[in-house]
Amino acid sequence: MILTESFWLWQFLGRLHPLIVHFPVGLLCIALLLEAVGWFRKSTDMQAGIRAMVWIGAISSVVAAALGLVLVNQDDYGGDTVTIHQWSGLATMTLALLTVLALRSGRIELYRGLLIATVLGVSLAGHFGAMLTHGDDYLSSVLPFGKGSGSPTGSGSQFAFASATTANQPLDDKQIGELNLEVRSILAHNCYSCHSATKTKGGLRLDKKEFVMKGGEDGEILVAGHPEKSDIIRRIKLPAGHEDAMPTKGKRLTDHDIALLEFWIQQGAPWPSGPEKSIYRVAELAPRLPALPDATADITNPVDRFVNVYFQQHKLTWKNLVDDRTYMRRVYLDVVGLLPTPATLKAFETDTRPDKRELLVKELLNRNTDYAQHWLTFWNDALRNDYTGTGYITGGRHDITSWLYTSLKANKPYNQFVRELVSPTKASAGFIKGIKWRGTINSSQRTEMQAAQNVSQVLLGLNLKCASCHDSFISDWKLADAYAFANVFADTTLEINRCDKPTGKMAGTRIIFEKLGTINGKATTKERLKELADFMVQPQDGRLYRTVVNRIWAQVMGRGIIEPVDVMDNDPWSQDLLDWLASDFVTNGYDIKKLMFTILTSKTYQLPSVGLKDADLITSPKFVFQGMVRRRLTAEQFADAVSLAFSPIYVDTSIVKEQFPKNIKREVPFPRASLVKNDPFLTALGRPNRETVSTSRSSQANLLQALELTNGEKFNDALKRGAQAWKATYPTTDVLVKNLYWKALGREPKPKEMAVAQKIVGKNPTTEGIQDLVWAISLHPEFQLIY
Numbered sequence: 178m179i180l181t182e183s184f185w186l187w188q189f190l191g192r193l194h195p196l197i198v199h200f201p202v203g204l205l206c207i208a209l210l211l212e213a214v215g216w217f218r219k220s221t222d223m224q225a226g227i228r229a230m231v232w233i234g235a236i237s238s239v240v241a242a243a244l245g246l247v248l249v250n251q252d253d254y255g256g257d258t259v260t261i262h263q264w265s266g267l268a269t270m271t272l273a274l275l276t277v278l279a280l281r282s283g284r285i286e287l288y289r290g291l292l293i294a295t296v297l298g299v300s301l302a303g304h305f306g307a308m309l310t311h312g313d314d315y316l317s318s319v320l321p322f323g324k325g326s327g328s329p330t331g332s333g334s335q336f337a338f339a340s341a342t343t344a345n346q347p348l349d350d351k352q353i354g355e356l357n358l359e360v361r362s363i364l365a366h367n368c369y370s371c372h373s374a375t376k377t378k379g380g381l382r383l384d385k386k387e388f389v390m391k392g393g394e395d396g397e398i399l400v401a402g403h404p405e406k407s408d409i410i411r412r413i414k415l416p417a418g419h420e421d422a423m424p425t426k427g428k429r430l431t432d433h434d435i436a437l438l439e440f441w442i443q444q445g446a447p448w449p450s451g452p453e454k455s456i457y458r459v460a461e462l463a464p465r466l467p468a469l470p471d472a473t474a475d476i477t478n479p480v481d482r483f484v485n486v487y488f489q490q491h492k493l494t495w496k497n498l499v500d501d502r503t504y505m506r507r508v509y510l511d512v513v514g515l516l517p518t519p520a521t522l523k524a525f526e527t528d529t530r531p532d533k534r535e536l537l538v539k540e541l542l543n544r545n546t547d548y549a550q551h552w553l554t555f556w557n558d559a560l561r562n563d564y565t566g567t568g569y570i571t572g573g574r575h576d577i578t579s580w581l582y583t584s585l586k587a588n589k590p591y592n593q594f595v596r597e598l599v600s601p602t603k604a605s606a607g608f609i610k611g612i613k614w615r616g617t618i619n620s621s622q623r624t625e626m627q628a629a630q631n632v633s634q635v636l637l638g639l640n641l642k643c644a645s646c647h648d649s650f651i652s653d654w655k656l657a658d659a660y661a662f663a664n665v666f667a668d669t670t671l672e673i674n675r676c677d678k679p680t681g682k683m684a685g686t687r688i689i690f691e692k693l694g695t696i697n698g699k700a701t702t703k704e705r706l707k708e709l710a711d712f713m714v715q716p717q718d719g720r721l722y723r724t725v726v727n728r729i730w731a732q733v734m735g736r737g738i739i740e741p742v743d744v745m746d747n748d749p750w751s752q753d754l755l756d757w758l759a760s761d762f763v764t765n766g767y768d769i770k771k772l773m774f775t776i777l778t779s780k781t782y783q784l785p786s787v788g789l790k791d792a793d794l795i796t797s798p799k800f801v802f803q804g805m806v807r808r809r810l811t812a813e814q815f816a817d818a819v820s821l822a823f824s825p826i827y828v829d830t831s832i833v834k835e836q837f838p839k840n841i842k843r844e845v846p847f848p849r850a851s852l853v854k855n856d857p858f859l860t861a862l863g864r865p866n867r868e869t870v871s872t873s874r875s876s877q878a879n880l881l882q883a884l885e886l887t888n889g890e891k892f893n894d895a896l897k898r899g900a901q902a903w904k905a906t907y908p909t910t911d912v913l914v915k916n917l918y919w920k921a922l923g924r925e926p927k928p929k930e931m932a933v934a935q936k937i938v939g940k941n942p943t944t945e946g947i948q949d950l951v952w953a954i955s956l957h958p959e960f961q962l963i964y
């Protein structure tokens with residue numbers, strides 16, 4: 178009962194909010210109009226009326242703003258428009274209150290100026306509010322010259338709506354196919370969450386022809402040839418909040434979508450026979466080698482040649498490359514995860530060889546131990562390998578640490594790397610064995626299904642988790658597909674469970690992309706895994722190699738060519754660049770280091786970094802590539818940077834030596850964070866719980882990180898130990914500060930920085946002063962960011 182009442186309360190407040198907003202809009206606009214015609218000075222009665230309007234408008238704006246704050250996050254709205262709407266509403270409320278105060282104090286000129294500003298503010302807030310409820314094109318859609326007027330011409334639409342309506346001719350087979358694809362896309366994006374195989378609200382399904390034509394519990398939803406008699410059209414046209422309106426929540430269908438559905442029904446609701454074309458983008462599986470664009474005098478690297486074409490298409494110009502110090506710090510952190518020493522920085526800056534950057538990359542890539550210890554972090558996340566955690570005590574989980582570290586150190590070819598993960602040795606079996614959870618678990622989390630999900634996500638950039646419970650809402654993958662792939666890893670044939678309920682049906686046994694080959698369902702599990710590995714690593718599996726290329730690009734460039742990196746069916750910002758890099762990767766022996774060399778020596782990698790104010794832009798389909806996306810150090814990079822620049826955060830006994838090769842301690846110059854167990858410090862800085870696959874980390878700072886870096890025991894103990902050692906080593910403030918700046922930031926302190934540092938440390942350095950200075954520098958953006 179309480180939940181029901183709360184629901185209706187939110188509905189009531191949600192509908193009350195825009196009504197209250199209309200009061201300040203109307204009253205304040207009328208007041209401004211009366212002021213404009215000069216009635217304020219002529220009539221005391223009118224003066225009183227205007228005062229009342231201003232007061233009521235101001236009070237209404239306060240109530241509207243308060244309701245807006247109460248309702249925030251209660252509806253299915255999000256993005257920049259919500260934020261702008263909220264802040265413009267608060268600004269309008271402030272202006273309205275200031276207007277009342279100015280009127281009350283008799284400051285007429287100020288009052289009139291504030292009244293104008295308030296009306297403009299409330300109009301702006303109302304505009305963005307309307308965009309939320311009616312769509313971004315709520316104005317342009319009704320203008321004769323607007324995009325929304327007349328026929329729908331949605332972006333990405335394959336169906337030529339305007340030409341079809343004006344031609345007044347029967348649709349041909351191609352037009353019927355395109356129209357039906359558009360209709361199914363509209364239904365999928367707006368209706369499948371309630372009306373599909375997984376959830377059939379009102380007995381209505383809209384995911385198949387026979388169900389659409391059958392209708393639901395209330396009868397047929399469409400009358401072919403008569404949109405005006407079709408219930409589906411009536412419902413989607415009803416105003417938001419009406420009890421029969423569809424969809425019941427979220428954004429309503431656009432005018433374009435409604436018009437297209439009406440046209441489809443008017444044409445007789447045609448549905449082409451034969452196999453249905455997917456409404457989702459499905460990336461090409463086979464490899465592709467695009468022709469290299471022409472080189473120029475200063476653009477010869479293959480990456481740069483493709484990017485140059487992209488820049489020309491987007492009317493972008495090449496910026497000056499970063500300086501030597503920035504480049505060296507960037508490439509050190511990306512290849513070995515460490516800061517360069519002051520001596521190497523100074524030597525690099527004075528080096529006059531024209532190819533010194535290429536030589537630097539080669540040198541770093543040849544530091545096999547440092548490379549392995551850095552990239553171990555990325556692969557531990559992706560392969561959900563950790564040193565402690567759920568399953569190790571009970572024997573329901575096995576680590577692959579020694580195998581992984583040895584493979585990275587030897588730069589094992591990627592096809593062999595994948596082969597040993599999918600058709601494993603004893604040392605590499607932990608990945609597909611997953612975690613054997615204790616107690617009763619959801620059927621989608623049994624170890625065989627974990628293997629199917631993880632192999633698909635990590636190696637093929639494909640999310641099978643939705644399809645492990647029910648047919649996917651976001652792709653064409655079905656429940657039967659997920660179970661058939663899971664059967665490759667199973668010792669017994671699995672019964673299909675839909676939303677954890679047995680169906681009585683048994684799945685077959687097949688690879689997720691059947692074009693790659695046919696799995697022998699009667700073979701032993703070991704034989705099936707060998708078949709699967711052979712099929713997956715063949716050069717014809719372009720998907721496997723595009724996925725890893727995209728992951729490496731994302732790690733060093735801050736954003737993948739395709740985002741998110743686990744959704745390889747999304748559009749890349751450059752298909753040619755991705756395809757060429759993947760093909761070249763295969764040609765060069767599946768060598769990740771050669772791939773990295775090509776990227777890291779390109780002018781593209783050497784461009785100034787780009788800062789994104791909104792994290793959502795990373796995955797936005799409107800993203801325009803302009804250079805490396807600026808990002809924060811990972812938890813491990815930050816810990817290692819502090820350890821090298823100032824004082825080790827971890828002690829020697831922190832290294833999990835029993836899970837590494839025997840000689841690991843001889844290979845570690847200091848206890849690197851990638852070799853230690855997870856703890857609150859690393860967790861706060863973004864190291865994930867490796868019980869699930871994690872192929873990317875957020876680069877956004879958060880409150881937990883701030884608290885840990887301010888009051889965390891691990892960090893502050895390291896600073897205290899280091900401060901005591903530095904005080905003994907550097908008895909004078911100037912020398913101490915200069916050495917600290919060189920080790921931490923790779924440069925001399927600026928005069929103002931030196932003055933502040935001297936004030937913090939004191940004329941005679943104190944332990945507390947040194948600790949405070951190091952803390953301040955470690956939180957400085959120049960230290961925290963890869964820029």
